[in-house]
Amino acid sequence: MRCDLSDRVALVTGAAGAIGSAIAKRLSDNGAAVVVADIDKEGAERVAAGLRNAMACALDIRDGQSVDAAIARVCDRYGRLDILVNNAGVNTLAHRVTIDEFPPEEWDRITGIDLDGLYIMSRAALAPMLAAGKGGRIVNIASVVGLAAMRLQSPFVAAKAAIVHLTRSMAIELGAKGILTNAIAPGSVLTALTAKLFYGDDGKFAGRTQEFLAHVPLGRPAQPEEIAEAVLFLASPAASYINGQVLAVDGGWTAGYMM
Numbered sequence: 001m002r003c004d005l006s007d008r009v010a011l012v013t014g015a016a017g018a019i020g021s022a023i024a025k026r027l028s029d030n031g032a033a034v035v036v037a038d039i040d041k042e043g044a045e046r047v048a049a050g051l052r053n054a055m056a057c058a059l060d061i062r063d064g065q066s067v068d069a070a071i072a073r074v075c076d077r078y079g080r081l082d083i084l085v086n087n088a089g090v091n092t093l094a095h096r097v098t099i100d101e102f103p104p105e106e107w108d109r110i111t112g113i114d115l116d117g118l119y120i121m122s123r124a125a126l127a128p129m130l131a132a133g134k135g136g137r138i139v140n141i142a143s144v145v146g147l148a149a150m151r152l153q154s155p156f157v158a159a160k161a162a163i164v165h166l167t168r169s170m171a172i173e174l175g176a177k178g179i180l181t182n183a184i185a186p187g188s189v190l191t192a193l194t195a196k197l198f199y200g201d202d203g204k205f206a207g208r209t210q211e212f213l214a215h216v217p218l219g220r221p222a223q224p225e226e227i228a229e230a231v232l233f234l235a236s237p238a239a240s241y242i243n244g245q246v247l248a249v250d251g252g253w254t255a256g257y258m259m
Contacts, residue, residue, distance in 0.1 A: 001229065003236040006031035009078045010235065011070075013061055013121055014088030016043025018191040019141070022224035023085055026232045028052050032083065035074050039088075061088050061117030067124045075128050083235045084125040086140045089114045089159075093196055096152040107155040114159035115166075122170070126179070135178030137235045140167045141227075142183045144250045160185075164246050171244030180243045182234045187250025188212070188221040215258045218251035 010027045014020040016038035028034045028051040036051070038044040041058035048056035055077060060066045074081055090113050095106050122138060129136035145153065146160030163183060170181040213219055230249045233239055248254050 001233060001236070001238070003030050003232070003238060005083075005235070008032045008082040008235075009035070009074065009080050010083035010085065011035040011037055011057075011074060011081060011125065012085040012087055013037050013059065013117075016040040016047055017087075018224040019186070019189060019227050020085075020087045021047045022228035023087060023231045024048075024051060024054070026225070026228040027083070027085075027235065028054060030232060030236075032235075033078055035070075035081075037070060037088075061121045062112050064120055064124070067120050071124045071128065080132055080134075081125055081128045081136070082134070083137045084122065084129075084139070085231055085235070086118045086121055086138065088117060088121075089141060091153060091156045091193060093193060098152065099154040102154055110155040111159045114156065115162050118163060118166070126174070129179055130177060133178075135180070137239075138170065138174075138179065138181040139231050139234050140181070140183040141231075142167065142185045142246060144185050144187045144248055144254050147185055147246070147248065147254050167246060168244045175243045180234075180239070182239070182242055182244065183246045184227060184230050184234070185246050185248040185250065185254075186222060186227050187216065187248070187253040189227060190221045190223055216251045216253045217255065217258065220251065222249060222251065 010032045012020050012024045015024045015036040024034045024036050034051055034054040035057050036044045036048040036054055037057040037059040039060050044056040048054040057070045059070045090110055140163050142163040143160040145157045146164045149157045167181055167183040174181055227249055230247055
């Protein structure tokens with residue numbers, strides 16, 4: 001889709017990765033000034049360099065001081081913030097084990113980024129949105145595993161399920177102030193991590209890829225750009241009466257069980 005975001009400033013976390021960079025590009029292509037934020041400073045700079053009106057920002061969403069400093073930089077440069085895309089997140093590659101064997105430090109790492117970091121980032125970003133009094137948009141990146149649990153990734157499942165209800169809570173709290181909060185729940189997306197798990201020749205579960213995809217009616221993983229298109233819709237003027245919703249972009253995975 002095409003829309004006019006030429007008077008909007010968007011911040012995308014985790015924007016050096018496959019999904020985040022696709023989101024940043026899609027927002028930029030539709031006129032938004034984009035803050036490419038990531039803990040990977042060099043990666044953020046590479047992405048920002050390819051966009052029309054963008055700035056790179058090194059950012060650790062777990063660190064309140066880092067987040068506050070980033071928001072201050074955004075406001076100094078652009079004077080406002082209109083769109084926040086909470087995309088930054090991690091899962092585990094090495095520890096695909098049941099909860100009784102799951103390392104506590106890995107649990108803390110995943111939930112600390114995927115859930116706590118989203119809270120820290122949202123809280124800080126809301127300050128300039130609310131101060132401007134012109135509304136805003138928050139799009140949280142959840143997951144289909146927040147809607148239908150999967151095994152061997154308990155902290156990721158827990159964090160993404162929490163994001164689903166946090167999105168709804170934020171929508172109830174912020175809607176009257178003109179800020180709309182929604183979420184995208186991607187299914188399997190073709191990224192570096194999923195290549196290491198399923199889609200690469202040497203993927204950890206490469207032998208089960210077809211079995212895995214048999215539960216996806218479209219029979220393939222999403223491309224990052226397909227997630228970005230859904231984010232653009234929720235950030236666009238076309239979504240002006242959509243609030244507190246979770247849009248599954250999963251090829252039909254959560255529609256029902258494929259026999």
